[in-house]
Amino acid sequence: MKTFTYEKAATPEAAVKDIDTIGAKFIAGGTNLLDLMKLQVETPDKLVDISRLDLAKIEEREDGGLTIGALVPNSDLAADARVVEKYEVLSRALLAGASGQLRNKASTGGNLLQRTRCYYFYDTAAACNKREPGSGCSAIGGFNRILAVLGTSEHCIATHPSDMAVAMRALDATIVTLKADGDRRRISIHDFYRLPGDTPQIETVLEAGELITHIELPAPPKGKQAYRKVRDRASYAFALVSVAAIVDVQDGVIASASLAFGGLGPMPWRNPAVEAALVGKAPTDEAFEAAATALLADAKGYGSNDFKIPLARRTLIATLRTVTGA
The missing domain is CATH 3.30.43 (Uridine Diphospho-n-acetylenolpyruvylglucosamine Reductase; domain 2)
Structure with missing residues (x-):
């Protein structure tokens, strides 16, 4: 070191x-x-x-939502009674994300900023544009089983590893920061992460020296919540495909849907076209297939990870059956 x-x-x-x-x-x-x-x-x-800063509280907001300090341990957030009752998808994502020991230590803000687990990113002898810009991407044409099929570029096909961030995106979280000049800003999680493009080393919109202080959740969403994670083994493994789903069915029709995905892209993935394919439709396999088609319209496999495309389709449909009771 x-x-x-x-x-x-x-x-x-x-x-x-x-x-x-x-x-x-x-x-x-x-x-x-x-x-x-x-x-x-x-x-x-x-x-x-920053581990001793006073940023480890979970507080209720006037709008019915929660403000979560950036230093709240993952285990505390997953076990908080308000989160378990009103934001089940977040609690389940956290419990699926790591061992108990890691959850006790890992912070909420740090979870958002995890680096990819791409094998070549960790191997300093391999070419990796994320680690060393301009060196190339060994994962393209290499062993890429766990890597992305959506949002990739010719420079990088790494996936974002966080389970928590997938649930946060489905919940429309807002990230509150303190900048190096003392100014504060609020960043929607939908704008927080960046696609790799030709600068895969730049993963978020954070400026140099900018500190995450809190995460805000809006009032609890309507509908049933679920988090489904498909992985190579039952514990302590990163997602091949994961789905955070919040779906409200009223009078036999899907009134609202919020769907985010892990294991598929370089950021927690959300595509409004997937939700648009469901809203106003009866919860049938036909509607679920249409949503999966919208999700995977631009998917591209790179050899070892080709299986993720049909796996994502099956996982999404199975999750939608669960949250709709179809």
Whole structure:
């Protein structure tokens, strides 16, 4: 591991001031960052420890929603009675996401910022545009079983690994940040992540030194919620395909639908065309097939991951049957 300096921040304002060099990183739980540092994938010159900041509360909002501190541990968020009762899809996604030990340590803000688990990103001897821009993408033409089939580019086909972020996108979360100049901003999760394009190393719209302080959830959505995750083994495995679904059926017709997907793209994936194919329709296999067709219209496999396309179709249809009672 490369030598680095270390500072403990006393306040969020102090934390963003302490990020005064290009090679500096915030650290909270460190469940992803420390692994990357050991492998020399991440080589920060400085770590600013934010783990002791007063950002570990879950508070009710006047609109009926919740404000979640960025340092709330994943285990606390999953077990919170308000989350279990009103945001079941989020609780289930968190429980599916990691072992109990990791959930106890991992923070909510850090979960949003996980780096891809692409094999070639972790292998410093392999070409990876995300790790070293301009070096190439070994995953294209390589072993890409767990990688993306939507939103890819000729420069990168990595997937985003978070389960929690998939549920957050289905719930229309908002990310609250503190910028290095002291200004605050609120970013819809729909605008937070970036497609790889020709700059796969830039994964979010966060500016240098910008700190996530809170995540806001709107009032609980109407309808039934479910999170389905398909993976290679029953525990501690990243999604091949996952679906976060919130569907409200009224008088035999789908009144509203919110669907987000993991394991398919470089970000938690959501496509309004999928939901449009369902709203106003009776919950039938015909409507579910139309939604799956809309989801996968632009899907592209790269060899080892071709199976994800039919798997995503089956997983979506099975999830829709569950949440609609069809």
